[in-house]
Amino acid sequence: MNIVLLGPPGAGKGTQAKRLAEKLSLPHISTGDILRQNAKEGTQLGKEAKSYMERGLLVPDELMSKMLIDRFSNPDVKKGFILDGYPRNISQAKVLEGLLKQLGLDIDLVVYLDSAEEIIIQRLSGRLVCSKCGMIFHIKNMPPKLDGICDNCGGKLYQRSDDKEETVKKRLQVYRQEASALIKYYQDQKKLSRLSADEDKDIVLDNIIKLAQAKG
Ligand code: AMP
Secondary structure, three states: OEEEEEOOOOOOHHHHHHHHHHHHOOOEEEHHHHHHHHHHHOOHHHHHHHHHHHOOOOOOHHHHHHHHHHHHOOHHHHHOEEEEOOOOOHHHHHHHHHHHHHOOOOOOEEEEEEOOHHHHHHHHHOEEEEOOOOOEEEOOOEOOOEOOEOOOOOOEEEOOHHHOHHHHHHHHHHHHHHHHHHHHHHHHOOOEEEEEOOOOHHHHHHHHHHHHHHHO
């Protein structure tokens, strides 16, 4: 099953993609996670991407294409994948389509996680991420058992630098510029299903699984 998760920053794509990937035993491919890992390791890609990420802007398409091609050269994608954070615009959607075609693969389902803007800002401003395993928490809605420590692996929790209010606003603005065209693109291909991301996270996950089962 090849699934793409779309939606505004803070809709819960990362949280749902992670859980879905575990449930379906598929690789979770998060372009944001790959970029953050590269930035942490100080690779050339990480250095180039960092200044865009810190400003809430999209990393240029050429860099993203290279990164995507590299990730999809890993044979684990043959059994299926959950793609989160890519594509962000039509040009990326076309790159993905071409790449999948070359690999003899296709997207089975695109889930658009829709969320109200007030909820997004509230979610992102309280979001905490594990520096070791990437698990996502929230200061109020999903606090860790021990302050600042990941329940899953004991790693240290941190706030993403692009989750500060000003950067969140910029990210939402960037998202809105591209979103409707991207949604239409997949609607026209009859691949898109829309879900509310503002329900309880277990209900959202169940709803995604039902959509996947209907396709499978
Ligand atoms: P995310 O973790 O998906 O919220 O992504 C964090 C940041 O990484 C974004 O604000 C962008 O700067 C960058 N990024 C992630 N995925 C992409 C993409 N597909 N195209 C361009 N930039 C991206």
